[in-house]
Amino acid sequence: MPTQIGKSNEHGGALRAPADPPGNHEPSVLSRYQRMFFYSAGIVISLIVALLTGVLLYSMINDYIEHRYTDFVVRTTRLQQEFLEGEILMRAFVRHAEESWDAHPVAPDGLVDKFFAQRGRIVLQTRRGFDAALVLGDITQQPPDPEVARYLALASELNPRVGASAKALSVGASGYAYTPDHRIIAIFPVPNVDDPLKSTGVKSVEELVRRIAPDIGDLADPAVEARLFANRDPMWFPPVEDPFGRDPTVRAVMPAFANGRAFLVAVREVPVSLLREELAAARHDEASMLVDSAGKVILLDTGPTGGARGLTERILSAEQQITQTTRVTRHYLRGLFIASGPVTSGGWKLVYGFTWRTILAELWPDLLGYTVAMLLVTAFLWTLLLLLDHRIFTPGYVRSQRVFESENLNRTMVAAAPSGFALLSFERGDVLLQNDLMRNVESNTHPDEPPLHVQLHRLYDRAEGAPAWQSDLELPLRLKDDRIDDLLVSLVRTKYQGHDVLLCSFSDITSLKNTERKLNEARAAADAANQAKSAFLAMMSHEIRTPLNAILGNLELLGRSPLSASQEDRLRVVTSSSTALLGIINDILDFSKVESGQMTLESISFDLGDVIRQVGAMFEPVAHAKGLEFDCMIDDALAPHYLGDPTRIRQIAINLVSNAIKFTATGEVLLEVYLKDDTARDSPIVIGVSDTGIGMTPQQQEALFSAFTQADSSIARRFGGTGLGLALCLRLTELMHGTIQVKSELNDGSTFVVTLPLPVSPGVPVSAQGDGKTRWESAAIDTHAIHILVVDDQPANRELIVAQLATLGYEAHMADSGAAALRRFNERHYDLVMTDINMPEMDGYALARCLRDQGASVPIVAITAHVAAEERARCAQAGIDEILLKPVLLDTMDATVRRLVDEAGKRPASNTGKRRDISQGPLPEHIHAAMMQSLKESLVALHAAIELGDIKTLLAQLHAVRGSFAMIQETEVANACARMEQQARDHDVAAVKDGLDRFEPLAYATLARRVMSAQPDA
Template structure:
């Protein structure tokens, strides 16, 4: 028992709480078990119900197909009869040669107007009293029938077959002609009349006026159950209809529908214990999907159940003897299709799934009760013992809370009142500014009570305005718990005002640094694009101009301009590389390469330059070097090129030495040393101190005398440090300089990474014919397109141009291209979207992106979009030729893909990348169009209308494309009002068209 301070006793609360918990948990276990059982029952019933509804839906589809098949055959027969009735007596007589042939073959002739048409056999009882000329109207009918029937019959899935005969049964026409040349002999009949007496369906005595009157008034076709066709020896349903002229029958037509295809149509997937029957109006079986010798018992059950429980009109019904049946009438003559299956069908198809559901329910219920029993033994009983001790220590805890040195409070979540608080909490509570809510109310509002949030919420920050106007920052930790059976919030907080002030200053400094870095990156990207783009045009056209016949003075001037442009390009490359190093965006490769070969290539590059200046140039490669090292050969080559270039630049007479050797010949892991020595102008110690600073040179006169930016050595230092190496310089004024680069390159045991083919001869030896390669060039700038096409033409390639992504997609779908070269930044559909669209259509051709700035994120976006290679402007002929040939060569080694698998975007749902690109391009073009119309800028209006028209023409939306074309014509005529009106109608039409293509995709899914 627990006693209160006044001596009263009260019931042991932990014991009562324990009983309550156990009752609640066990009761919840029983309730959950019942819910799981009921839920499993609902799931099983739903699965069975869904299956039955699916079977009924499948029946409805098959019934519709059969009914359409019958209606089509009846319609075509009726059309043929109406045609014969309208032309009987007015048709031109048959050729005399046909009558003569009919007479010569004793009343037999076969007509076949074309080798691809089925022949028509016509038979007649030619006698002295009934000569061949007496059958002339029927022979003319047969000629016309063969002409009309042949093309139409070839497109039918169930071939047209049947015959027609005269009412006196003396003339007989068969389509198609039987294989046997002598039908009468094959059937054993002496003449046509006897043959027709055997096979003609009985529609009554055609000589009886009463029968004729009934048939003329009815004017409907007559259906006959299946019978074995004497010509094809296959069972067939017969459809009979007479033709009248002046109230008399002159022809009876019989259409045969073979039973085999109909049974295949009705059989479907052929499930176990399932059957479809075609019954006549009297309930007799016409067709059955049961295999011969099987299904008789199920057929009888279906007939009995239908007779007992089904109405003649049909419908869906589940009979008492376990049959699920559905029926529907398929002909006007009362033929009915009946489909039935049993519980065994259902169990065979979904029994395993139902068993899994039931077993899963048993497993979950069993697991839950095992868990509950374990909780009772392992948790509730020990908790009861612990709660006794906790209950007894409550008074001590309250005292400890009050004396806590930090802010501490226990708040009621329901009433919002303070249950417990520390002295510090009480102090802050009383010192809060009067215009502010009380501290405990602020703490309650700070706690997130939304569903799914954790009970423990820590490191929450809250500013608190005090009575003297100061603002303190509090760091709050809160946890939701129980206290005396009620939801409470346990809060603790501490004053972090000093820390927050420091963080604010750091954030301000960081924001300023980020802004400066972003501005620098934006400036470099802009500079790269704005300078490289005209440089691309300059160098590209200079290279093309250099390949044309020029006078010596012109060649000299072209060489001077080319040299100056190349030098400018080198400066830009150094600046961008240095910026990458400074911003941490420079990445190094680690591949196997031949260091000696790299140094020899640099020597081969500069040896002619040195000799032209009158200098001795030597290259020494230590034989002790390993065959291959791991590292970045491109950056090592860049370091060596900069050092040798400087040595030659600053040396007027004497020699230049390039060497590479091991720092320690006795160590297997010795670093390698690259040294460059010259006998040039040298440097003073003061000049050497600023030698590796960016944009500085030894003295101010060097830039005027020798040129350069002073960035090359600074870049060498940064690259060397990235490779964990060092660079040293020894120099004396007027006595030359020596630069020593030490790199810790690990030895590679693998083969070096082979360089791609880079010469035309090598590609031609690989079997690549430049004239056979077709390239699509995509760029929104006319000058860029024409330059690239001119470069490709100089290299011998055939190229087409496209001014937008939409136009490029349309051209790509119209003809075959071996490679696509595209600009990245284009209005509407940019290069990334174009590449994604091509890949989504299944295109595997190489795609090259041409851009003026290649940052890391640009390369990542190109890779994700499916672009194979990036060429950095300016692109010269050698680089372009090598890249094109390499990619075409690699594409030729890939497995061939089936072009039929390419997704057709001319109709149906659009692939997501294409749809997104068209929508984005439409939005941008509409915004630009409205602005351009207000300014009267018809050139911009025409450009954007042309781009939009190309996008919609690509996806075969003629109505939208024609609307664009109409506005283009108005814009050419400067009809601003007409363009405005057309644009108001065009915008909803365009968006509705694109929305429809998405809705189709959803419905197809």
């Protein structure tokens, strides 16, 4: 039906469309019939959905009840089997006893005498693999006693038979047998008490039997004896506490007869815990019980409600009204679902009951879910019907009414929105519309700041090409209380009532920004802590390696001097301990590199089999010296060469084999390498190490790869070590994208398996490319003709290196600083320079740069206690040819010197006549220009680092500037840098800033002086 478009009045209302003309009732009649059809159909469909839901719910409940009854039948069957196995074992025992008694068994030689000698106590175990039996008796006369001897012979013969029957039935044989006169009792297996009589508080066997024997009547009474002889089925008795310390048990009793007279009573015990497993009731409002023939409860288990509202009594009362049968029955009485079934031949039965509460507690989620689903389907159906009714049969709204309602809705949404909204004039920035949040925030703006709508208007970018929709703009807003709130703003240029407007929306992200700032601060703190840790480890490595270098070096020199046998033994002990300490330091440093991300891996071609053979050759004598068998197995299917880091792979193998030998006292150790899949060319390789050592528990294996952790607290005391080797193996394996696994059992050895995805290399191993070692070994070098300059600020280190070089036949001179080294180098010729890196004033880097700037091509070797990747790069930039890591042993030192001298001898001769000492006088033009440019760049970086509080950059730049000025012997400037370095280490940024203000003119004046002094010489 066409509608008339309404017009908004000045109050925001809208004109209504005119009513239908009089007499136009046909559409209303049609609408009435159509609505009746639709709603009738909806009612019918709703009833069908409800009916289907009812059928589904009924099926679910019925299936649940059937499942409960089925579970009861299974539990009844298992209980029947449990009691049946006990009765079978009892009958077998009685039958064997009667057969043996009729055969007049004879006791083994000495058994009776031993029984009497032990005062009526003996343990019988006639065959291995079966439990022993304890026989107790009241001794009234000295042997021979034919009756006692006969019972001992019977017990000796029955013990293996009972054990065999129990094993055949897969049941435990526990119980006892006693004589009718209570003089003798046999208990099997032997109770876990020192004295059964004392543990039960009796003084004689007769008293013990009377206390523990089930009440089957007086066997001395012929009537009782006849009754028992006529009924040869085992009798079951309710649970009692076991007299010998075991769990509560139910007992099956059956006497054995000979010639119509009982000569033995056998008692079979079944732990109550076995029966309770079948009685377990874990659901709401249910109970499961074992009842005797008289209706008395023997065992009971209820659900979580604990038998609320007398559930047990209700079940028993209802069950007594049911006709008793020998089959499993099921009934529903007075709101109870009851099932019962016999479990013994003596009338015991299992009774189980549950209520509607049980069903509802189990099925309520599904019942509720299907009911809700039905309601949702019904609601969807009626929603659809109402929607169709609204769209088809309801007259359409007038256009003006829709516009009016839409505008009111928009105003309501804007007013109720959690974000601030405002409509601003695009040209002037006046507020046309705004919600309450916008109004409140603007009223809370600091009076010294522009109003909020002005700041929003200024925030919009009006540049040509700028997008009309500008989102994710951040605006810090100062409030009246001087707090700063962060706003996330979106601005859109649009039209409103024919005018250009700016639609503004914003939300308060102060909490988010504060969180970001805190995260940045935490990240900076974490980075600083990590840098501090790395610096600390580097410093400690240097401080420990420096004296360790002196120790190992002097020990090596001492080993080359004549010593007595005892002195040589002590030297070996000290050397071994020092070497172990060096290994610990290396592991800690490597672990630190991995943790801080500074560990780098090589990717070179190498022979994997040869690497593993070297490890095996290293440890084979160690294993043999400990009395262990050692095998090293290399898979023939390995490729000739692989790409990877052989040093780290060797380190993993060494750690694993070392651990295996350490924790193995006897047996063997196996090292092997093979392909994980020998059918694939690109198969990962596997390195396995197995031993027969002490092994580990699962709990110990969980913490095995944690840093500084060992399997238990006694490992370090018994075997030594830091607990870092396996953690390092794990980190190195993960760096190579591999895995490491362990299989171990306590006292049964361990197996470690490392899987590495190494690609096959088509090239030749790096170790085979050229014969560098042979070249320097075969080079005709006169060691006495080689002059070496040793530079170190510590006297002990200088003296040690000079002594080592003298032992190797080299002539060495010493210098205690970089400046002294420069002077000595300019005084005479040297073939090689060995220098420490960390020295005051002029360090090793500055010394190397100074020598290279003077045109010296002599090989330079840096000796340091710690070197990271960035320090290696600095050494290369400074012109250092080789780095030796402390401690430096004689062979390594000799090899390095020979190689570098040999290589230097083959280079073109340098023009040594052009050497110039730059430590004094004017600076060469290129050096002065380089220092001036470097100073400017460093000062810019230092000022920026001070603003950001970047301590790491401050230290790096100050150290570089100090080295440059120390190189040219400007001590005052270098010392000023050193003071600022210390202040930076103390995090005193303000002091660094003040010192830098004084340092800058001093540095420029110093460089100006060094270039001006060159003018008179021009």
